[in-house]
Amino acid sequence: MDFLIFKAPMLMVQASLDGILLGILFALIAYGMALQWGVMNIINIAQGDLVILGGYIAYTMYLAGIHPAWGVIVSPIIMFFVGWALYKLVINKVVDRDLFISILATFGIAIVFQQLMNFIFGADVVVAQSEYGTTMLFDNSVTLPNSKIFSAFISVLYAVALVIYMKKSRLGRAIRATAQNARAAKILGVDTEKVYAATFGINAALCGIAGALISITLTLHPYVGLPYTVRSFMIVIVAGLGNLPAVAVSGMGLGLFEEFADYILGTEFRIGAVFMLLVFILVYRRFKLSKKREYLK
Amino acid sequence: MNKIAKLFVTFISAITLALVSFTSSFAKVEGEYIVLGSAISLTGKYSSNGVHTQNGYNMAVDRINKMGGVEVQGKKYKFEIIYYDDESNPKRAAQLAERLIKQDGVHYMLGPYSSGLTKAIAPVTEKYKIPMVEANGASRSLFTKGYKYLFAVLSPANQYLEVAIDLAVEKNGGKGVRIAQAFEQDAFSQDVRLGILDAAKRTGSEIIIDDKLPKELNDMAATLAKVKATKPDVLVVSGHTKGALTAIRQISEMKVDVPMLAMTHCDAAKLSKQHGKKSEYALCASQWHKNLSYKDKFFGGGKKYAKDFQKEFGYDPPYQSAESSAALLVFKDAFERANSFDRDAVRDALVDTEMQTFYGNIKFGPGGQNIAKPMILFQVRCKGDDCENRVVAPTKWASDKFYHPIPKWSERS
Numbered sequence: 151m152d153f154l155i156f157k158a159p160m161l162m163v164q165a166s167l168d169g170i171l172l173g174i175l176f177a178l179i180a181y182g183m184a185l186q187w188g189v190m191n192i193i194n195i196a197q198g199d200l201v202i203l204g205g206y207i208a209y210t211m212y213l214a215g216i217h218p219a220w221g222v223i224v225s226p227i228i229m230f231f232v233g234w235a236l237y238k239l240v241i242n243k244v245v246d247r248d249l250f251i252s253i254l255a256t257f258g259i260a261i262v263f264q265q266l267m268n269f270i271f272g273a274d275v276v277v278a279q280s281e282y283g284t285t286m287l288f289d290n291s292v293t294l295p296n297s298k299i300f301s302a303f304i305s306v307l308y309a310v311a312l313v314i315y316m317k318k319s320r321l322g323r324a325i326r327a328t329a330q331n332a333r334a335a336k337i338l339g340v341d342t343e344k345v346y347a348a349t350f351g352i353n354a355a356l357c358g359i360a361g362a363l364i365s366i367t368l369t370l371h372p373y374v375g376l377p378y379t380v381r382s383f384m385i386v387i388v389a390g391l392g393n394l395p396a397v398a399v400s401g402m403g404l405g406l407f408e409e410f411a412d413y414i415l416g417t418e419f420r421i422g423a424v425f426m427l428l429v430f431i432l433v434y435r436r437f438k439l440s441k442k443r444e445y446l447k
Numbered sequence: 448m449n450k451i452a453k454l455f456v457t458f459i460s461a462i463t464l465a466l467v468s469f470t471s472s473f474a475k476v477e478g479e480y481i482v483l484g485s486a487i488s489l490t491g492k493y494s495s496n497g498v499h500t501q502n503g504y505n506m507a508v509d510r511i512n513k514m515g516g517v518e519v520q521g522k523k524y525k526f527e528i529i530y531y532d533d534e535s536n537p538k539r540a541a542q543l544a545e546r547l548i549k550q551d552g553v554h555y556m557l558g559p560y561s562s563g564l565t566k567a568i569a570p571v572t573e574k575y576k577i578p579m580v581e582a583n584g585a586s587r588s589l590f591t592k593g594y595k596y597l598f599a600v601l602s603p604a605n606q607y608l609e610v611a612i613d614l615a616v617e618k619n620g621g622k623g624v625r626i627a628q629a630f631e632q633d634a635f636s637q638d639v640r641l642g643i644l645d646a647a648k649r650t651g652s653e654i655i656i657d658d659k660l661p662k663e664l665n666d667m668a669a670t671l672a673k674v675k676a677t678k679p680d681v682l683v684v685s686g687h688t689k690g691a692l693t694a695i696r697q698i699s700e701m702k703v704d705v706p707m708l709a710m711t712h713c714d715a716a717k718l719s720k721q722h723g724k725k726s727e728y729a730l731c732a733s734q735w736h737k738n739l740s741y742k743d744k745f746f747g748g749g750k751k752y753a754k755d756f757q758k759e760f761g762y763d764p765p766y767q768s769a770e771s772s773a774a775l776l777v778f779k780d781a782f783e784r785a786n787s788f789d790r791d792a793v794r795d796a797l798v799d800t801e802m803q804t805f806y807g808n809i810k811f812g813p814g815g816q817n818i819a820k821p822m823i824l825f826q827v828r829c830k831g832d833d834c835e836n837r838v839v840a841p842t843k844w845a846s847d848k849f850y851h852p853i854p855k856w857s858e859r860s
Contacts, residue, residue, distance in 0.1 A: 154673055154676060154677070158676045160676075161672055161673070161676055164668075164672045165669065165672065168668045168669070168672070172666065172668075265490070268490070268491070268492070268494065269490075272494075272495055273491070273492050273493065273494045273495045273496075274495050274688065274716075274717070275687075275688040275689045275692050275716060276692075276721065277692050277696055277721055277722070279722075279723075284700055284701065284702055286702070290702070291675075293675075293700070293701040293702050295697070295700035295701065297700065298700075368665045368666060368693070368696075369665050369689055369692050369693055369696070371492075371689060372492070373492045374663070374665065374689075376663075377663035409668075409669055412669040412670075413669060413673075416658070416659070417629070417658035417659055417660055417661070417664075417669065417670060418632065418658075418659035418660075418661065420661065420664075420669075421661045421663065421664070
């Protein structure tokens with residue numbers, strides 16, 4: 151078989167850059183999920199819907215005549231409080247229960263959010279325009295939308311800021327302590343309830359940033375949240391919890407893998423290929439773990 | 448406490464009983480009303496188009512009732528519709544169809560919105576031998592199942608973009624063209640794809656890219672990079688409103704130069720409004736446009752319909768509304784020709800339908816699809832930042848000349 155991508159080396163460059171830029175954005179969403187999963191042991195099915203809600207905040211600004219890129223500042227602020235409120239209303243009741251209960255609860259939240267967004271913003275697919283233009287490389291044979299470069303840059307910026315915050319600040323230390331051992335942290339005077347609420351808020355804020363970026367790079371619709379949840383879930387599974395560099399690498403890796411699968415296997419298999427990779431990684435991990443266990447015996 | 452509970456139960460059952468007897472008293476024809484039923488998406492992901500459909504139905508009911516109603520055996524009747532919200536969910540739609548037929552006693556149905564939901568309802572109406580005139584299910588598979596009680600006023604999906612390929616071949620001096628295509632993997636878009644495959648075979652054209660987009664995909668960068676590398680004569684994209692919006696966004700951002708771009712769902716996506724000048728020169732398939740010169744005595748012509756609709760509902764009618772209104776005209780015509788309320792007589796009259804409405808000519812083929820009306824193509828054209836859709840094909844209805852080839856991005860301001 152002859153593959154288009156091997157005949158045109160520029161396509162390879164284009165595919166790699168497209169994959170990496172999109173992967174960085176997904177990594178940001180996945181980082182929020184990993185953080186909140188690690189600290190609270192909750193798998194948040196509503197993650198993607200929080201992203202879309204963040205996008206609609208930026209879109210509303212765009213409709214009001216404000217440049218949607220400001221959404222990356224406004225949207226996380228609003229979303230932090232949305233996340234905080236969600237924690238106080240629902241999540242705090244399921245945080246100590248088993249994983250299944252929290253999956254059910256967040257699944258419910260996802261449905262409520264979808265219907266609310268449908269009710270408020272309508273069922274039409276919408277886009278916000280950034281008018282950022284295009285960067286052309288190699289004599290126009292590789293074209294990169296500036297909006298995608300912008301979104302990757304903002305994602306990296308926020309991720310770095312968050313890492314520093316987690317290392318240096320009081321709340322950051324409290325969050326890390328709670329993640330390590332919630333009971334011990336409580337005994338030592340950490341208000342774990344507050345830490346949980348803040349963690350969920352920070353996660354929602356990260357979703358808000360990603361949503362604002364998606365409104366100018368992709369499209370928004372009340373019912374497209376789930377693919378984002380699934381994608382970030384996969385990135386976290388591959389990277390493991392509480393390991394930001396791994397999340398970033400696995401986000402970009404999945405983005406790259408997906409682009410190349412598109413060229414080599416065909417567009418219809420790109421999502422399938424990612425799932426196959428996930429299965430492969432899970433099997434491989436289990437295999438490695440069982441070896442370790444044998445050694446321990 | 449116990450007493451109150453008992454009272455409460457009695458009260459609830461009384462209300463339920465009253466409701467049941469009330470709803471089942473709606474027979475097929477109640478006094479001077481002919482009762483039609485429809486499950487329609489008022490919530491969920493199809494809700495905006497569901498509302499367009501409902502508005503179209505309501506507009507026609509009002510108009511027909513005001514202009515004398517339906518005359519059967521010398522007596523005048525009015526239309527009335529029972530609606531239920533199917534929540535954009537096929538299972539729910541099928542349940543509601545059963546409920547309309549069995550509990551509400553409806554004997555004539557109007558279709559829901561979308562091919563998927565029509566597919567869910569059609570087996571039910573077929574089972575109970577209920578004639579259904581539908582206006583929003585275009586999937587070809589609806590018309591190949593041998594349904595006897597299903598009638599569609601719209602052209603089937605495989606015809607959507609065939610005209611575009613013919614146009615490209617014509618511009619190429621009658622020689623075959625090189626086609627790149629990307630279709631979402633859903634029933635409707637895949638039917639559009641089959642139409643393109645037929646057209647390609649017929650015209651000796653070659654398909655060089657044939658991408659199937661996953662439903663959850665909102666990024667077509669890879670497909671467009673392939674298009675850039677292979678330089679086809681035509682790019683065809685169909686993936687509902689999301690596909691149309693994504694395609695224009697990324698074609699403009701990646702500066703993909705292609706001489707002709709053909710799509711579906713441009714008007715539903717409000718392409719010219721959301722993307723403005725970036726969408727200029729895109730060619731779009733449509734069932735109807737207000738500038739067409741078809742006429743009937745109820746709505747006058749397309750322009751008059753658009754004006755009245757705008758007055759009533761406050762927005763320009765999309766083709767989903769126009770075709771829904773046409774469905775009621777078809778029913779009225781069939782009732783009067785059958786001159787009876789017998790379901791099979793009405794069904795036979797529907798088979799013989801041959802009429803012109805403001806929406807187009809209507810005559811049903813053996814599968815129930817409308818074979819008398821061609822699809823039209825419009826092209827997005829802009830004056831300054833003001834963009835609108837202008838009909839360019841077929842030539843008979845064209846208000847503007849088809850602009851070909853699309854200027855390169857480097858030459859566009």
